[in-house]
Amino acid sequence: MxxxxxxxxxxxxxxxxxVATAIAGDRELGCDAVQEAxxxxxxxxxxxxxxxxxxxxxxxxxxxxxxxxxxxRPELVEPxxxxxxxxxxxxxLDLLTERQREIVFLHYYADLDYAAIADALQISPGTxxxxxxxxxxxxxxxLEEVSS
Amino acid sequence: MxxxxxxxxxxxLRMETPAxxxxxxxxxxxxxxxxxxAVGVALAVFGGAPALAVVLLHDAKPGxxxxxxxxxxxxxxxxxxxxIVLEVAPWKGHDGxxxxxFFNRSGCVPRSHQTVVMAxxxxxxxxxxxxxxxxxxxxxxxxVNLLVRQFRGRINATFFFEAKRFALLRNIVLRDRHGxxxxxxxx
Numbered sequence: 001m002x003x004x005x006x007x008x009x010x011x012x013x014x015x016x017x018x019v020a021t022a023i024a025g026d027r028e029l030g031c032d033a034v035q036e037a038x039x040x041x042x043x044x045x046x047x048x049x050x051x052x053x054x055x056x057x058x059x060x061x062x063x064x065x066x067x068x069x070x071x072x073r074p075e076l077v078e079p080x081x082x083x084x085x086x087x088x089x090x091x092x093l094d095l096l097t098e099r100q101r102e103i104v105f106l107h108y109y110a111d112l113d114y115a116a117i118a119d120a121l122q123i124s125p126g127t128x129x130x131x132x133x134x135x136x137x138x139x140x141x142x143l144e145e146v147s148s
Numbered sequence: 149m150x151x152x153x154x155x156x157x158x159x160x161l162r163m164e165t166p167a168x169x170x171x172x173x174x175x176x177x178x179x180x181x182x183x184x185x186a187v188g189v190a191l192a193v194f195g196g197a198p199a200l201a202v203v204l205l206h207d208a209k210p211g212x213x214x215x216x217x218x219x220x221x222x223x224x225x226x227x228x229x230x231x232i233v234l235e236v237a238p239w240k241g242h243d244g245x246x247x248x249x250f251f252n253r254s255g256c257v258p259r260s261h262q263t264v265v266m267a268x269x270x271x272x273x274x275x276x277x278x279x280x281x282x283x284x285x286x287x288x289x290x291x292v293n294l295l296v297r298q299f300r301g302r303i304n305a306t307f308f309f310e311a312k313r314f315a316l317l318r319n320i321v322l323r324d325r326h327g328x329x330x331x332x333x334x335x
Contacts, residue, residue, distance in 0.1 A: 006168055009166065010166050010168065013166050014161055014162065014163075014164045017164055018161065022158065027159075028256070028258050035171055038171040038175075039175040042172065042175035043175050091151070091155060136151060139151040139154070143150065143151060143154060
């Protein structure tokens with residue numbers, strides 16, 4: 001089990017950190033959330049019952065750790081004058097709900113299919129599909145509006 | 149730009165360096181707060197002295213994070229009591245610092261987080277070297293001066309702090325030595 005966790009970590013580290021960074025809203029917090037999630041998975045590996053896939057179980061822990069990291073994230077203060085070296089994110093993620101964002105990140109960054117996302121977030125595959133479609137529609141509309 | 153391109157830009161794919169040893173170290177050393185509470189309660193209930201349980205729980209509070217360079221720790225004292233309210237050390241392998249504040253808040257901060265404030269109690273830092281003064285306002289409108297301490301060297305940041313632990317403050321303003329506003333928290 002420990003070897004399987006290590007394999008999964010080493011093989012998918014890029015995707016894991018990408019998803020966790022996107023959810024946590026910060027690269028350092030996202031990377032830390034992945035480390036913390038795997039430490040948690042190592043500690044609790046005997047509680048994995050095998051009812052779903054190991055991959056989904058780990059993703060669930062990673063998503064939860066990233067959510068925790070985002071909640072603990074300190075409040076950033078705006079400078080009195082606008083910063084010249086910063087740039088706003090191009091993608092209007094504020095238009096999406098938390099659930100929509102998580103599904104989008106798991107689908108695009110980790111390339112998980114509907115069943116795997118459903119397993120990781122403990123929702124039905126149908127809900128994953130409908131939520132993802134709604135999120136795509138929202139993003140496309142917003143991006144078209146920006147580019148026109 | 150379509151949503152795929154926008155997502156690619158939002159969190160770009162990088163070459164990542166695995167840190168499996170760090171995972172194992174965290175798994176070995178960190179006990180959950182629930183576990184520590186359970187140990188304390190068990191000791192208190194099953195014959196152990198309640199005071200011992202309290203001591204164990206107290207000892208379990210976090211200190212400086214493991215990423216801190218403990219060979220170079222700076223502290224900030226509360227002037228009236230001499231109590232240590234903050235420990236700060238450079239962050240090993242990163243451009244930033246790690247901190248432990250007396251109210252059990254701790255973490256490591258990259259220099260990209262230019263100015264941060266947390267509350268309650270009011271506590272924060274800035275990497276802007278011009279800041280020498282910090283003020284806030286109570287909800288009743290009374291101005292309050294915050295303690296300010298600059299650490300140079302590898303930490304190279306300025307910290308501000310309100311000693312009254314439960315004071316509810318807003319409108320934090322950081323100023324330079326000429327009184328010019330550098331940062332204003334919009335709250």
